[in-house]
Amino acid sequence: LISTSARAEWFRFSGSAMTTPIEMEFWAADRDQAERLSRQVFAEFDRIDHRMSRYREDSELSRVNRQAADAPVVVSDDLYRVFEQARRVSELSDGAFDxxxxxxxxxxxxxxxxxxxxxxxxxxxPRINYRDIELDPEDRSVHFRQAGLLTDLGGIAKGFAVDRGIELLRAGGIRHARLSAGGDMRLLGDRRGRPWVVGVRDPRREEAMVVRLPLADVAISTSGDYERFFIDDSGTRVHHIIAPSSGRPAEGVQSVTILGDQALVTDGLSTAAFVLGAEQGLAMINRLPGIDAIIIDDQRQLHYSEGLMPPEGP
Ligand code: ADP
Known part of the structure; x- marks a missing residue:
């Protein structure tokens, strides 16, 4: 007789959801269990996308964008939770995340x-102002204080989904897992007695890593100016992280990596620190217990938060 644990092994699945590549790797008892769990995780990503995508006319978020300036819109628990966390990150970053x-x-x-x-x-x-997004915890509603205001959860919803995916794996009995959605990743446990090794990539060379971090039980999010961008006629890199003060792509940083315990938190903070820049971004992170950062500025200098020791050379 072969016990189930003797057949346990690493399983890997990849796909795409929320307009992002999804990858997972976990130690499971057998293929049936692994496939069942991976299907659950992908289904959960789709469910969240149907709520939070701004690219779907029929998403809950699109309905909020259409109606919330007229009257408060009661939303799902999930969407409310993400709006609440977005508000927190806006406050922490003095509106850099919005x-x-x-x-x-x-x-x-x-x-x-x-x-x-x-x-x-x-x-x-003038329509960018998180203070004009009124949240009412009593009836879980969202109300916009001005017409024309549009919200986009691209800087935070994937983190929420990654946390959900990890919860599903854990509820399914998994103890060692890595789950990523684009720049957001969460690690459950270690790699069976060894750490997971996560690389921070060079923002200007796709295959090159700047730092390798041995990690376990952590959420890690990276925001970079290389993910979605084009170079315009004047030679400017027009990328997807927007400074709310100017409405133009944030300058001064090439990538920000944040470590914490929830991807919902690290996802928003990586975008916030990117907009704030190396100095103010690190100041914000250093005030937050349990959160760390690695910032690569536009001179390709690395900046570490106080909780991280610079790794030794090659
Ligand atoms: P990804 O998880 O896709 O790598 P990031 O976490 O790096 O994304 O966040 C970038 C995304 O955040 C953008 O594509 C956009 O949807 C959204 N975003 C851009 N600027 C801001 C901002 N100032 N505040 C909040 N969200 C933003």
Missing amino acids: ISFGSVGYFYDYRRRIQPSEQELAHNL
């Missing part, structure tokens, strides 16, 4: 190399 950046962000189309005109920018910039 889901209402969408008011201007919707005018960017990176695939078609389109950015807002000066006129569109002038007209919509």
Whole structure:
């Protein structure tokens, strides 16, 4: 007789959801269990995308964007939770993270190399203001204090989904797992007695790693100016992380990696620190217990938060 544990092994699955590549790797008792769990995780990503995508007209988020300026819109627990966390990160970053950046962000189309005109920018910039997103915890509703405000959860929803995926794996009996959605990753346990090794990539060389981190039981999110961008006629890199103050791509940083215990938290903070820049970004992170950061600035300098010792050389 072969016991189930004797057949346990590593299983890997990849796919795509939320317009992002999804990868998972975990130690499971057998193929049936592994496939069942991976299907659950992918289904959960799809469910969350149907709630939170701004690219789907029928998503809950799109309904909020259409209706919340007229009257408060009661939303699902999940969406409310993400709005609440977005608000927290906005407060921590003094508005550098702001889901209402969408008011201007919707005018960017990176695939078609389109950015807002000066006129569109002038007209919509005043609509970026997280303080105009009223959240009522009593009836779990969202209300916009101004018309024309549009929210976009691209900087936070994947982190929420990664946390959910890890919860599903854990509930299914998994003890060692790695789950990533684009730049957001979470590790459950270690790699059976060894750490997982996670690389921080070089923002200008796709295959090259700048740092390798041995990790376990952690959430890790990276925001970079190389993920979605185009180079415009003047040679400017027009990327997807928008400074709410200008409505234009944030300058001064190439990538930010944040470590913490929840991907919902690290996802929002990586975007926030990117907009704040190396100095202010690190100041914000150093004030937060249990959160660390590695920032690569536009001179390719590495900056570490106080909780991280610089790794030894090659
Ligand atoms: P990803 O998880 O896709 O790598 P990031 O976590 O790096 O994304 O966040 C970038 C995304 O955040 C953008 O694609 C956009 O949807 C959203 N975003 C851009 N600027 C801001 C901002 N100032 N505040 C909140 N969200 C933003």
